[in-house]
Amino acid sequence: MNIEKALDVLDQMRLENGAYLASLSDDYGYVWIRDVVYTVLPFIFTPSDRYEKAFHALFDLFKSYEWKIDIHTKKKPVYLYEYIHARYSKDLKEIPVEWGHAQNDAIGAFLWGVGEGRRYGQQVIRDEDDWRILQKLVDYLACVQYWQAEDNGMWEENMELHASSVGACVAGLKAVKLLVNVDKELIKKGEETLRFLLPRESRTKETDLALLSLIYPYRVVDRQMALKILSNVTKQLERERGCIRYVNDQYYNEGCEAEWCFGFPWLGLCYRELGLHDQAEAYYEKTLSILPDDWRVPELYIGGRDVPNVNTPLAWAVSMSYLFLKSLEDDEHVQKHRNSISQ
Numbered sequence: 037m038n039i040e041k042a043l044d045v046l047d048q049m050r051l052e053n054g055a056y057l058a059s060l061s062d063d064y065g066y067v068w069i070r071d072v073v074y075t076v077l078p079f080i081f082t083p084s085d086r087y088e089k090a091f092h093a094l095f096d097l098f099k100s101y102e103w104k105i106d107i108h109t110k111k112k113p114v115y116l117y118e119y120i121h122a123r124y125s126k127d128l129k130e131i132p133v134e135w136g137h138a139q140n141d142a143i144g145a146f147l148w149g150v151g152e153g154r155r156y157g158q159q160v161i162r163d164e165d166d167w168r169i170l171q172k173l174v175d176y177l178a179c180v181q182y183w184q185a186e187d188n189g190m191w192e193e194n195m196e197l198h199a200s201s202v203g204a205c206v207a208g209l210k211a212v213k214l215l216v217n218v219d220k221e222l223i224k225k226g227e228e229t230l231r232f233l234l235p236r237e238s239r240t241k242e243t244d245l246a247l248l249s250l251i252y253p254y255r256v257v258d259r260q261m262a263l264k265i266l267s268n269v270t271k272q273l274e275r276e277r278g279c280i281r282y283v284n285d286q287y288y289n290e291g292c293e294a295e296w297c298f299g300f301p302w303l304g305l306c307y308r309e310l311g312l313h314d315q316a317e318a319y320y321e322k323t324l325s326i327l328p329d330d331w332r333v334p335e336l337y338i339g340g341r342d343v344p345n346v347n348t349p350l351a352w353a354v355s356m357s358y359l360f361l362k363s364l365e366d367d368e369h370v371q372k373h374r375n376s377i378s379q
Contacts, residue, residue, distance in 0.1 A: 042357065045332055050086070054088075055090055055093040055094065055097075056076070056351050057126070058351055059348070061348065063347055064347045065126070066124060067124045068142070069094060069122060069143075070122070072093075075355045078355055084158065088158050091149060092160070092162060095160075095169055098173070101121075101130070105173070108120075110179060111179070117134075117137065120142075122188075139187055140187045140201045140202075141204035141246075143173055143208065144203075144206070146208065147207075148207045150215075151211025151212040151215060152253075167216065170216050171216040171217060174216055174217070174222075178219070182201070183205075183225040183226045190246040190249070194240070199230060199233040199237050200247055200250065202226050206226040206227055206230065209222055209223050230257070234261055235265050245296065248266075248302050248306050251309055252306045252309045262309075262310060266310075275295045278299040278326060279296055279302075287336075294345070295336055295337045297326050297333050297350070298333075298356040300326060301323045301357045303319050305360050305363070308364070320360070323360060327357060331354060331358075333349050333350060
């Protein structure tokens, strides 16, 4: 399989401003902060126009609504529209419809992407305006008290305290603590919440696919907790064509929960992160089993049916699949090189 086709598919969803649509479907023809961060993960390791311009676009988005951020660095949002919005139009404008915008993990993801990107030499911060926005986003998380705040979480659903949201904020704050002013207590409070909540995702969910983010890409749990999360996810959520998000998920449920395609490569990336290469190889085969030849990876297969939903391709699913397969190919190349040196 020519995995470089994935980049062509991603480029179809790339906008002139550098951001990415979540999908080419009418349902998902929007820009989500979180989706953009995950979509450009394959480009993080070396300075990349795709990575840098995506974050420049997000910085510009935040500057457009800096007045709102200013309000909520001092006063907690009450209504969902008061939060920094989670999704935007193609020209990066707010969409005036009711939505689950309380998604603290999206802000954590952006901070992480900035800090981690700079670590790899990405020129994501251009000027004093960007530095100012970065500081205000940290202050925003402090104001909303992310460590104890109920939010809509990664799946934009019910308001409760989500471990995946708290973990994203912890990762983001750690990533930028040398770039801007981050009170160490701000990180400590989040870490205390994770110790209390994990391995559960929330009060209502014993486990959730979103918890994988705490292993990859965020790396905010120790090995023991990572293995517990992986055990729970594989035993409870893994299915034939991917993973369900959580037990009794009603999204595209037609008798049983929908199976999300990026579940397999995400599990593979987590096992690779832990150095468990045999398990990672197993998910290599599982990922290949659900990849179409044209790399238009669906969001999910409808519950109980071998039918993808309309959000095909999903940028995040294409990106995660490409990243996982590419990383294993690179591992194999490195191993062959080491073997040739030792002979």
